[in-house]
Amino acid sequence: MDPHLLATFVAVARHGSFSAAAAELGYTQSAISQQIAALEADLGLVLLSRRPVEPTPAGARLLEHAGPLLLRLRAARADVLRAAAPPRHRLRLAATALAVNPVLAARLALARAEQPRLEVSLHIGDRARIGAMVAEGEADLGLADGIAAPSDPLRLPDTGPMTAAGVTEAALVVALPAGHPLAGRASLRLADLADARWLQTPLCPLERLRDLVGEGFRAGLDYQGDDVYTVVNLVAAGHGLTLLPVSALPGASAGPVRGVALAFPRLVHRVELLHGALPPGPAADLARVLSG
Amino acid sequence: MDPHLLATFVAVARHGSFSAAAAELGYTQSAISQQIAALEADLGLVLLSRRPVEPTPAGARLLEHAGPLLLRLRAARADVLRAAAPPRHRLRLAATALAVNPVLAARLALARAEQPRLEVSLHIGDRARIGAMVAEGEADLGLADGIAAPSDPLRLPDTGPMTAAGVTEAALVVALPAGHPLAGRASLRLADLADARWLQTPLCPLERLRDLVGEGFRAGLDYQGDDVYTVVNLVAAGHGLTLLPVSALPGASAGPVRGVALAFPRLVHRVELLHGALPPGPAADLARVLSG
DNA sequence: GGTGCTTACGCAGCACGTAATAATC
DNA sequence: GATTATTACGTGCTGCGTAAGCACC
Numbered sequence: 001m002d003p004h005l006l007a008t009f010v011a012v013a014r015h016g017s018f019s020a021a022a023a024e025l026g027y028t029q030s031a032i033s034q035q036i037a038a039l040e041a042d043l044g045l046v047l048l049s050r051r052p053v054e055p056t057p058a059g060a061r062l063l064e065h066a067g068p069l070l071l072r073l074r075a076a077r078a079d080v081l082r083a084a085a086p087p088r089h090r091l092r093l094a095a096t097a098l099a100v101n102p103v104l105a106a107r108l109a110l111a112r113a114e115q116p117r118l119e120v121s122l123h124i125g126d127r128a129r130i131g132a133m134v135a136e137g138e139a140d141l142g143l144a145d146g147i148a149a150p151s152d153p154l155r156l157p158d159t160g161p162m163t164a165a166g167v168t169e170a171a172l173v174v175a176l177p178a179g180h181p182l183a184g185r186a187s188l189r190l191a192d193l194a195d196a197r198w199l200q201t202p203l204c205p206l207e208r209l210r211d212l213v214g215e216g217f218r219a220g221l222d223y224q225g226d227d228v229y230t231v232v233n234l235v236a237a238g239h240g241l242t243l244l245p246v247s248a249l250p251g252a253s254a255g256p257v258r259g260v261a262l263a264f265p266r267l268v269h270r271v272e273l274l275h276g277a278l279p280p281g282p283a284a285d286l287a288r289v290l291s292g
Numbered sequence: 293m294d295p296h297l298l299a300t301f302v303a304v305a306r307h308g309s310f311s312a313a314a315a316e317l318g319y320t321q322s323a324i325s326q327q328i329a330a331l332e333a334d335l336g337l338v339l340l341s342r343r344p345v346e347p348t349p350a351g352a353r354l355l356e357h358a359g360p361l362l363l364r365l366r367a368a369r370a371d372v373l374r375a376a377a378p379p380r381h382r383l384r385l386a387a388t389a390l391a392v393n394p395v396l397a398a399r400l401a402l403a404r405a406e407q408p409r410l411e412v413s414l415h416i417g418d419r420a421r422i423g424a425m426v427a428e429g430e431a432d433l434g435l436a437d438g439i440a441a442p443s444d445p446l447r448l449p450d451t452g453p454m455t456a457a458g459v460t461e462a463a464l465v466v467a468l469p470a471g472h473p474l475a476g477r478a479s480l481r482l483a484d485l486a487d488a489r490w491l492q493t494p495l496c497p498l499e500r501l502r503d504l505v506g507e508g509f510r511a512g513l514d515y516q517g518d519d520v521y522t523v524v525n526l527v528a529a530g531h532g533l534t535l536l537p538v539s540a541l542p543g544a545s546a547g548p549v550r551g552v553a554l555a556f557p558r559l560v561h562r563v564e565l566l567h568g569a570l571p572p573g574p575a576a577d578l579a580r581v582l583s584g
Numbered sequence: 585g586g587t588g589c590t591t592a593c594g595c596a597g598c599a600c601g602t603a604a605t606a607a608t609c
Numbered sequence: 610g611a612t613t614a615t616t617a618c619g620t621g622c623t624g625c626g627t628a629a630g631c632a633c634c
Contacts (some may be wrong), residue, residue, distance in 0.1 A: 001369050003295065018614060031600055033614060038599090043369070045376050050614065051608055058376045061569055065368035065453055072364065076357035077293050077335070084337050084350045158450055161357060277353060310589060323625055325590060330624090342589065343633060 003073055005039040006066045008032060009047065013063055016053045071132060071159060078137030079161070079276040087281025094123045094130045094139035097226035098203055099271045102247050103168050104143065104290060111289040118282055126202060126226070131159035134274045140283045141290070142274035147172065147208055147243060150268050162276045167291050169268040170245045173259030175235045180258070187263035193217075199240035202226050209243075212265055232257050245269035295365055297331040298358045300324060301339060305355055308345050363424060363451060370429030371453070371568040379573025386415045386422045386431035389518035390495055391563045394539050395460050396435065396582060403581040410574055418494060418518070423451035426566045432575045433582070434566035439464065439500055439535060442560050454568045459583050461560040462537045465551030467527045472550070479555035485509075491532035494518050501535075504557055524549050537561035 011021040012032060022032045040047050047059035055063055093108075100108070100122070112118055125133065127144050134142035144164075146154040156164060174193065176183045182193075190209065194216025200206050203226060206217045220240030223231065228248045235242055236256035249259040273291060278284040303313040304324060314324045332339050339351035347355055385400075392400070392414070404410055417425065419436050426434035436456075438446040448456060466485065468475045474485075482501065486508025492498050495518060498509045512532030515523065520540045527534055528548035541551040565583060570576040 001295075001365055003293075019612085028601060029614070030602080030616090033616090034599075037615085043372060045372065053614090058372055061375045062368070062372045065364075065371065068453065069364055069368055072357075072361055073293055076354070076361055079357065080335060080337065080350055080354045083353045152444075161360065311587090320626055321589070322591085322627080325588095326624070329590085345589090 001042065002039075003070060005035050005042075006062075007070055008035045009039055009059075010063065010066050010070070012036060012048065012053065013055050013059065018053065068158065071135060072161075075135035075137075075159065075161070075276070078135065082137050082140075083277030083279055085279075087279065087283070088140070089117050089282050090119045090121070091141065091283055091286060092121050092123060092133075092139045093141050093143065093286075094125060094133040095143035096127055096130055096145050097124055098228065098245060098248060098269070099143035099145040101145075101168060101170060101245060101269075101271065103170075103292075104271060107290050107292060108286075111286050114289070115282060115285060118286065120286075124226075128157050128159070131157055131162075131274065134276060135159040135162055137276070140275070141287055143167070143271055143290075144274060145245075145269060145271045147204065147212075147267055148270045149212075150266055152270075154270055154272050156272070156274075162274055164272045164274050165291065166270055167273045168271045170247060172243050172262050172267050172269050173246045173249065174262055175232065175242050175244050175249065176258050176260060177236055177238050178256050178258050183258040183260065185260050187261040189264045190262060190267075191264075193241060197240040199223055199231065199234060199242040201231060201242060203228075203231065204243045212267070243267070243269075293334065294331075295362060297327050297334075298354075299362055300327045301331055301351075302355065302358050302362070304328060304340065304345065305347050305351065310345065360450065363427060367427035367429075367451065367454070367568070370427065374429050374432075375569030375571055377571075379571065379575070380432070381409050381574050382411045382413075383433065383575055383578060384413050384415060384425075384431045385433050385435070385578075386417060386425040387435035388419055388422055388437050389416055390520065390537060390540060390561070391435035391437040393437075393460060393462060393537060393561075393563065395462075395584075396563060399582050399584065400578075403578050406581070407574060407577060410578065412578075416518075420449050420451070423449055423454075423566065426568060427451040427454055429568070432567070433579055435459070435563055435582075436566060437537075437561060437563045439496065439504075439559055440562045441504075442558055444562075446562055446564050448564070448566075454566055456564045456566050457583065458562055459565045460563045462539060464535050464554050464559050464561050465538045465541065466554055467524065467534050467536050467541065468550050468552060469528050469530050470548050470550050475550040475552065477552050479553040481556045482554060482559075483556075485533060489532045491515055491523065491526060491534040493523060493534060495520075495523065496535045504559070535559070535561075 008025060011024055012018055015021050018032045019029045022029045036048060045058045046056050047062060049056055123139060130142045130144050133139040144154060144156060148154055150169060174188050182188060190213050197220035198206055198217045200219040200222040206219055209217045221234060223234060231242060232250060246259060249257060273287060275287055278287055300317060303316055304310055307313050310324045311321045314321045328340060337350045338348050339354060341348055415431060422434045422436050425431040436446060436448060440446055442461060466480050474480060482505050486505060489512035490498055490509045492511040492514040498511055501509045513526060515526060523534060524542060538551055541549060565579060567579055570579055
């Protein structure tokens with residue numbers, strides 16, 4: 001179970017071809033063939049069916065393990081190196097689309113005011129990408145958002161040993177078209193909206209709602225992006241409802257979308273700060289300021 | 293970051309000696325020295341101070357990663373092999389001390405009645421041990437218990453990719469000495485008992501309570517065992533209070549210990565079934581019966 | 585001076601590339 | 610017959626053990 005062989009196996013499975021994997025990894029086809037043979041001999045199992053090259057059931061099982069395993073290996077390396085590296089002034093901050101809310105944007109401004117030498121670049125990605133970037137040292141700090149019960153941690157995908165701490169929790173509202181029959185209510189229960197049509201978005205995945213409340217929440221439009229502007233416009237046009245942090249709704253009073261407070265279950269929009277080793281220095285200072 | 297070198301590094305750090313690690317691993321001192329040198333050269337960091345042999349800060353950081361990493365590697369191997377192995381009739385069941393409650397004991401009896409050929413051995417250990425046993429294939433199934441909010445998963449230590457599913461949830465009671473002023477109450481709020489003295493036990497760790505409720509919960513006696521008989525006797529003798537599943541309290545009415553229902557926060561004693569790959573066979577059948 | 589880590593050196597095994605072979609489309 | 614995996618074989622490198630060296634107790 002040499003990680004080197006595991007990486008080769010993953011590449012072959014991804015390409016569905018020994019030669020393509022060889023090209024990617026800078027080996028000859030022959031070397032790849034020998035590596036796969038070695039891995040199969042080690043486990044005593046056939047991992048790939050040839051022609052076409054596809055994982056066998058055992059190979060598929062191994063594939064599920066291999067990715068996270070290799071990520072953790074890279075993450076461990078990055079973490080140890082980062083802990084020992086000299087402090088950096090050029091910090092990379094990775095965040096999901098809704099994570100940089102007004103509070104955190106203000107804290108970031110505060111940190112930059114306090115440390116004039118600090119340079120920050122901000123990178124947006126999905127949750128798994130944020131986790132992987134922080135784990136592998138591509139980002140110094142990460143901010144991930146999600147829907148959770150108050151003071152409950154987010155259920156982030158396991159990307160290795162790193163620290164995740166909640167930094168902000170904000171009220172969630174149901175985003176409804178202004179003309180919606182329920183748009184005038186002071187508050188709503190999620191269960192009352194189980195029969196409505198909902199947007200399926202990364203910001204508010206419907207299976208999460210079903211987890212929390214139960215059946216229902218039919219998918220309307222499936223939006224595979226993460227910018228709030230589009231989502232709001234989709235809601236306004238009646239493609240479906242969604243949950244948003246109150247700060248994400250535009251122009252409080254007028255406008256084509258209404259936000260109605262969520263009375264039950266009690267849910268919040270939670271943002272967590274992710275980081276690995278933080279030796280004293282700008283990164284640790286920024287983490288402190290962002291934590292409030 | 294060859295896992296082989298990582299394992300050597302862990303052994304050296306554990307023994308505080310190159311030669312002792314060499315003896316354990318079946319190498320010469322020289323080989324160990326070269327392996328550590330290779331690892332240090334790879335990372336560009338000194339991982340161990342020599343004479344005495346102790347981890348440097350960077351080495352300590354690496355040690356935190358190395359254990360889980362190596363566990364995951366063994367777990368992945370065990371999981372793939374298990375998925376491909378022929379079905380076994382001799383099953384090993386690993387459980388924490390409070391996990392085999394009346395419901396699960398009955399389900400286990402049911403499974404044995406349904407499958408006369410089934411042989412089961414039951415092994416008790418702490419949570420981390422249970423997780424590791426299941427991950428590495430030393431046990432076919434695991435049962436772990438803990439305190440959680442209703443239908444919330446337990447926060448089990450990460451021991452790699454395996455399935456954890458709740459199987460039972462039972463009411464929790466506060467165990468009080470019969471003479472305790474509050475022993476007559478119909479129910480109690482945990483916050484009202486924050487000023488009392490509590491047993492510190494693996495079954496009911498006080499930091500978990502502080503997590504859920506807040507400050508307080510002074511530690512009385514620290515009991516580092518996990519048998520309920522002793523715990524009950526310690527409570528009766530006034531060493532401190534503790535939370536137990538209602539089924540763990542002896543003889544409902546009389547006796548030196550009273551159990552009082554927990555009104556708030558709503559907490560349950562939850563048991564989760566852990567397993568890796570489960571190909572059709574006795575192990576999968578047993579898992580199905582245990583799940584109810 | 586003894587214990588214990590490091591360095592030097594030689595050898596064996598292994599993993600790669602080249603090239604020939606076999607198998608599938 | 611073209612493409613692609615496997616097998617055969619030669620080579621260079623890596624990693625081990627033996628043994629000498631060196632440092633700290």
